[in-house]
Amino acid sequence: MKKLQIFLLIFLAVVGLSAQQSIAHDNHAKSQSNSMGISLAFDAHGxxxxxxxxxxxxFVSSSRDLGETFSPPVQVTLNIQKIAADGEARPKIAIGPEGNIYLTWTEALKKPFTGYIWFSRSIDGGKSFEKPMIAHTDRAEITxxxxxxxxxxxxxxxxKVTVTWVDxxxxxxxxxxxxxxxxxxxxxxxxxxxxxxxxxEQKLADSSCECCRIALTNKPDGSVVAMWRHVFEGSERDHMMAEIPTQPNQAPAPKRATFGRWKIDGCPHHGAALATGGEDKDWWGYHMAWFDGGNDEAGKDASLFYARMDGEAWVSSPPKKFGKHSNQAGHxxxxxxxxxxxxVWREIENKNNKIVGMFSDDGGRSWGAPKELATSAGKTDYPILLAKDNQAYLGWNTEKDGLILKGLSF
Incomplete structure (x- = not known):
């Protein structure tokens, strides 16, 4: 037990988390007056x-000049709640094909590690939002x-609107x-x-990790695919993937997606990223990126990884390491x-936060050299990638420089 505690402390110091964050899972559900955790989305009009x-x-607001200025914020919630808004947990926003604006967020309840998932929508272009409702029927004061x-x-x-959560x-x-x-x-x-x-609500899978974000993407037919950190036998914290069933009584079929076999008796607070591979008739599967802590006590084997996952045979390409672990590369x-x-991912160097990125023009088979895309001192959020028309954008919320929105031209 003592050896495990030493390992956890060393590991957490290396990846830039505190022992309190990893072991006391409730920390990511604390509202803050200056929360960094935001979400962004472009609508069909840009x-x-x-x-x-x-x-x-x-609160929700919009910008017509790529984040230079924002409209007066519209208040969504009716009452003050303890809302998760930092790190792996934050309010979410999505724009529907009909123009509706959809939101979810987690309210932390009184008991440790408990919460409700709330939902609201706007059907008038963001002028107002409907009374929030809890997305699940279960009202027990649990996670x-x-x-x-x-x-x-x-x-x-x-x-179709899909909401997932850890339960x-x-x-x-x-x-x-x-x-x-x-x-x-x-x-x-x-x-x-x-x-x-x-x-x-329905169950997608048992034995997920307790405190890592869930990554979602869509197949060309619109069906939803989820990727999450899973607790495999022996407390191996690799990742699982599953399509969310589209038919009544259709059983989920989760499949193991990563095989680092990282063993840790705790939650890393470090979820994966997922994107569809190809489009329409050229669809072939998924792009995946994730963190693996390795199994050495010094943390030297820890790294970020990228791989392609075949959506039919569910076989992944050999994982590619990326990011400087000495700079706490993550998220x-x-x-x-x-x-x-x-x-893209975040690194910390000389007490400055920076976003580093790579680009592939052949579907992730090969990658260009990493490039530094943005820097900011002080508190910062994790990076967000967005698309408007044929342009990719990096979104990054920072304490010092506000919202950074940068077009990416690799």
């Missing part, structure tokens, strides 16, 4: 939409946290029955009426358009 938490309330939001924009599922109802049930259970579970709820209501983001793929 306006940039931003959702933020401030002093326990959710429903680390929400992820997806709106399908193509195929038969066009306009501990099965862990609690197993404990009550004196049965073993590792980690938490991934649950999802689907709306087929543009967010007016949600079908009762990657991915964006793909046809054969063009952008991969």
């Amino acid at each position: 306006s940039l939409w931003r959702v933020v938490e401030n002093n326990g309330l959710i 429903h946290r680390f929400d992820a939001l997806n709106v399908a924009k193509t195929g038969d599922a066009k306009g 501990k109802r099965d862990l609690i049930a197993a404990k009550s029955a004196a049965k073993p259970y590792e980690g938490a579970a991934i649950y999802y709820a689907v709306s087929n009426n543009q967010g007016a209501s949600f079908l009762p 990657p983001a991915l964006l793909s358009r046809g054969d063009n793929v952008w991969l």
Whole structure:
């Protein structure tokens, strides 16, 4: 046990997390007056939409000049809540193909590690938002946290809204029955009426990690695919992927996506990135990026990795290491358009935060040299990748320089 504690402390120091953050999972559900955790989305007209938490309330604003100025914020929540708005947890925003604006966020409840997933939408172009509702039917004061939001924009599922989250109802049930259970579970709820209501939630998989973000993307037919950090046998914290069922009574079929076999008795607070590979008839699978801590006590084997995953055979290409681990490289983001793929991540060097990126024009088979894209001192968020028309953008929220929105031309 002592050896494990030493390993955890060393590892956390290397990747830039505190021991309190990794072991006390509740830390990422604390509202802050100056929260860095935001989400961004472009609408069909090129306006940039931003959702933020401030002093326990959710606000949405828009920009018509690529983030130089924003409209007066519209208040979404009616009452002050303890809202997760930092690190792996933050409010989410998505724009539907019909122009609706969709939001989710996690409210932390009184008991440690517990929460509700809230949802709201605007059907009038962001002028107002409907009364928020809880996305799940389960109202127990347990873990429903680390929400992820997806709106399908193509195929038969066009306009379908999907919300996923980390849920501990099965862990609690197993404990009550004196049965073993590792980690938490991934649950999802689907709306087929543009967010007016949600079908009762369903379980996607057991034994997820407790505190890592869930990555979502879509196949060309609009169906949703999720990737999350999983607790495999022996407490190996690799990743799992699964398509969210589209038919009633269709059983999920989770498949292992990474094989680093990193063993750690704790939550890394370090989720994966996921993007579709190819489009329409040229679709072939998925781009994946993730962090693996290695199994050495010094942390020297820890790294970020990228791989391609075949969506049919579910076989991944050999993982490619990237990022400077000595600079605490972490929290990657991915964006793909046809054969063009952008991969960015955050590093810290000489007490300055910076975003580094790579570009591939052959579907991730080969990559150009890493380039420094932006720097900022002080507190910063994780990078966000966005697309408007045929242009890729880096979004980065910083304490010193505000929102940085930069077009990427590799």
